[in-house]
Amino acid sequence: MATPTSTTASVKSATETMQERTRAFENDRESRVAAKVSVRELDFFYGRAQALHKISLDVGSQIVMAFIGPSGCGKSTFLRTLNRMNDTIPGTRVEGSVQIDGQDIYAPGTDVVELRRRVGMVFQKSNPFPKSIFDNVAYGLRINKLTSSKTELSDRVEEALTNAALWPEVKDRLKASALSLSGGQQQRLCIARALAVRPEVILMDEPASALDPIATQKIEELIVELKRQYTIVIVTHNMQQAARVSDETAFFWLGKLVEVNSTEQMFTNPNEKLTEDYITGRFG
Amino acid sequence: MTSDTQTKTAANRRRITSSVMTTLTATCAFFAVTVLVLIIGYIALRGLGAINLQFLTDTPKPVGEGGGIGNAILGSLILLLLSSVIGLPFGIAVGIYLAEFGAGRFAGLIRFVTDTLTGVPSIVVGVFVYTILVLPMRQFSALAGGIALALVMIPIIARTTEEMIRLVPTSLREGALALGAPQWRVTTGVVLPAAASGIATGAMLAVARVSGETAPLLFTAFGSRFFNVYLDQPIASLTVQIYNYAISPYDEWHAMAWAATLVLMTLILAINILVRFFTRKKI
Numbered sequence: 270m271a272t273p274t275s276t277t278a279s280v281k282s283a284t285e286t287m288q289e290r291t292r293a294f295e296n297d298r299e300s301r302v303a304a305k306v307s308v309r310e311l312d313f314f315y316g317r318a319q320a321l322h323k324i325s326l327d328v329g330s331q332i333v334m335a336f337i338g339p340s341g342c343g344k345s346t347f348l349r350t351l352n353r354m355n356d357t358i359p360g361t362r363v364e365g366s367v368q369i370d371g372q373d374i375y376a377p378g379t380d381v382v383e384l385r386r387r388v389g390m391v392f393q394k395s396n397p398f399p400k401s402i403f404d405n406v407a408y409g410l411r412i413n414k415l416t417s418s419k420t421e422l423s424d425r426v427e428e429a430l431t432n433a434a435l436w437p438e439v440k441d442r443l444k445a446s447a448l449s450l451s452g453g454q455q456q457r458l459c460i461a462r463a464l465a466v467r468p469e470v471i472l473m474d475e476p477a478s479a480l481d482p483i484a485t486q487k488i489e490e491l492i493v494e495l496k497r498q499y500t501i502v503i504v505t506h507n508m509q510q511a512a513r514v515s516d517e518t519a520f521f522w523l524g525k526l527v528e529v530n531s532t533e534q535m536f537t538n539p540n541e542k543l544t545e546d547y548i549t550g551r552f553g
Numbered sequence: 554m555t556s557d558t559q560t561k562t563a564a565n566r567r568r569i570t571s572s573v574m575t576t577l578t579a580t581c582a583f584f585a586v587t588v589l590v591l592i593i594g595y596i597a598l599r600g601l602g603a604i605n606l607q608f609l610t611d612t613p614k615p616v617g618e619g620g621g622i623g624n625a626i627l628g629s630l631i632l633l634l635l636s637s638v639i640g641l642p643f644g645i646a647v648g649i650y651l652a653e654f655g656a657g658r659f660a661g662l663i664r665f666v667t668d669t670l671t672g673v674p675s676i677v678v679g680v681f682v683y684t685i686l687v688l689p690m691r692q693f694s695a696l697a698g699g700i701a702l703a704l705v706m707i708p709i710i711a712r713t714t715e716e717m718i719r720l721v722p723t724s725l726r727e728g729a730l731a732l733g734a735p736q737w738r739v740t741t742g743v744v745l746p747a748a749a750s751g752i753a754t755g756a757m758l759a760v761a762r763v764s765g766e767t768a769p770l771l772f773t774a775f776g777s778r779f780f781n782v783y784l785d786q787p788i789a790s791l792t793v794q795i796y797n798y799a800i801s802p803y804d805e806w807h808a809m810a811w812a813a814t815l816v817l818m819t820l821i822l823a824i825n826i827l828v829r830f831f832t833r834k835k836i
Contacts, residue, residue: 354731359656386733396724399747409732412742459728466732 305330305470305500306351311365313346313355320346323365324526326519328470333492333501335511335532338521339547344504345393347521348472351502352388353381369470386413389468393475395455397447397462402439405447405458406430409466425465433461434491453484460491464499471495473503477510489514508548512536520544593818600815603808609816613778613794616803622813624780628695628789629820631782632774633764635699640706640763641756647707648714648752653740655715664715670708676768678704683772695781695788698774702763709762713755717748753832760828761821767792791817 304327313321321343328334336344349355350363353374366373374384386409397405406426409415416422426443430436435457439450447458456476463471473492477485492501492514505511511518511532518535520527520543528541539545546552607621614620647667651660682701687693721744729739745752763769770776775787776797791813798810 352731354727357727357730382733382735384733385731390727390731392724392728392731394724396722396728398725398728398743408729408742409734412732412734412738462728462732 304328305369306502307368307371308351309366309368311347311350311363311367313343313350313364314362315358316360320524321350322525326526326529328500328502329517330500331496331498332516333496333503333514334517334519335515336502336504336519336521337506337508337511337547338527339552340506342521343524344519344521345474348474348502348504351470351472352385352390353379354385354390356381386466387468388470388472389463389466391456391460391463391471391473391476393478395452395459395479397450397455397458399446399448401444402447402450402458403443406461406465409462413466415466429461429465430458432464432495433457434487434494435461451484453480453487456480456484456488457491460488464495468499470500470502473501475504475506478506485510508536520547522547596811596815596818599808599811601812603812604815608809608812612780616801616805620809622789622791622794622809622816624777625789625791625794625813626816626820627780627782628774628777629764629791629817631695631784631788632698632702632770632790633760633824635695635784636702636706636763637756637760639699640703640759641710643703644707644710644759645714645752645756647711649718649740649745651711651715652718653736653744667708667711670704671712674768675705675766676771679769679772682769687773690785692785693773693775693787694785695774696784698770698788698790699784701769701773702766705763705766705769706759709759710756713758714748714752717751717755718744720751721747750832753828757825757828760824764817764821764824765792767796771796791820 306326306328308324308326311321311324312319324347336348338344346355350367351369351374355361355363363375367375369384369388373379398408400408403423403426406429407422410422410425416425427436427440430439435454438454439445439458447455450458456479460471460476477488480488489510492503495501496516503511503515515532517529518532519529520535520539520541522543528535528539528544530539534540535544536548539548607619609621609626610623611619611621612624613622647663651664651667654660655663678701682697682704686697686700690697725743725747726739729743730736734742770790770793774790774793776793777787777789779789781788795810795813795817798806798813801807
């Protein structure tokens, strides 16, 4: 097992490697922005218990980054710091900085409501509102007053449902209850709901963990499709899933970021012994 | 061999325990329902004979001249409407506060006070309203009656609303917050609709409860022999009318008390059905 000091050192080297890699990537495509999400020295506390230790990480634009690691390693907690979802839990505290497009989202005066519109989220358990399919997708558009007419609203709903690969299945029953959909459909509805407000980043917290293999496959295809337009960060327990959908992978362990690397590198030749042990199933 | 016998004995004991418990609970359920059926049946039996159109529409008359409870039916409806208009928004608002924003000592205090209020005998509420409203106004009034009933309703509604809102899963709230919804819109647009049918059931129970109240009305709405729709005047109600008829020495009035009871029960049943109809799950 790695000692804390060597882990920290290797975290640094891993981050550096990743930054180099990102730079190389940028040269390939000029349109890319340096880093969509940039986290520096992030500590997170539930009361007195520290859940995250000095996390530094960059997520490039229009890529899929997967977070892997054993249960309780802090990956979901970290994901939720990116749209300040942890603010809703009493007694939590954040130190360090999270920048999205160069703006610190924890700076005083940040409009959290606006932040959450820009950084959408899909949860582990699908959570459609007890409303109609249409109203579910329209919810974010309505509360943020993003459309000016009824036709525009229904166009945006159709667009979101189409992008979430759900439109053909529901187009004839938009007025039906969202709860009448199957589990996989409900999760795609939640994705559509998140897409409707056209966020820049989408956070997914184990979006397929409660779904059967066929529904999972649909969600995975969707994620690959969505990264053309969005930056996606996905937490997953399923290593094959991380390998299939993501461009980059970050490995968390005991609240620390052990390694960030291109997914290919991560699963074939990781820099860290710990990563290798976890991926090959030696612990976890 | 021995272990085989042991297994058999254990299985037998389990079967016996199971059937004994099933019989016991079923018997209790049967008795509870029987009592209810007996009460309703007996009231119907005694009351049905005295019910006719005149009884349902006329005002009370002296003994031997017939008369009816039309004004009492109207009065009860007005009192219920009045108390609901005051009590429902108030109680629901308290419940929302307790469930959504109520953390800390102040909320704990409110919770304790509402719980205590639920247990306060309703005649105390009647005396209280008599002191603060009837005495200064120098007159019994429908308003005082409505307020007394509302005071009985509020703690019940507040606590059921709180319980129902707490049942709404956190994931729904987070889903709405993650779409950029401000807290108050999450409450009004997602949490309340999700809890609506439960809140309505609580409200309905509270309305049914106060529609059977007599004590808070004795010193507030007082009662009246005439049709009245003015809120600053004394007003008749079914419960007070039943009370007056029942304590009288006349057989004719006793029959009318039974009939009025039947009407009151039908009214409560009707409110029940109406509320269920309007709050049935549409989605």
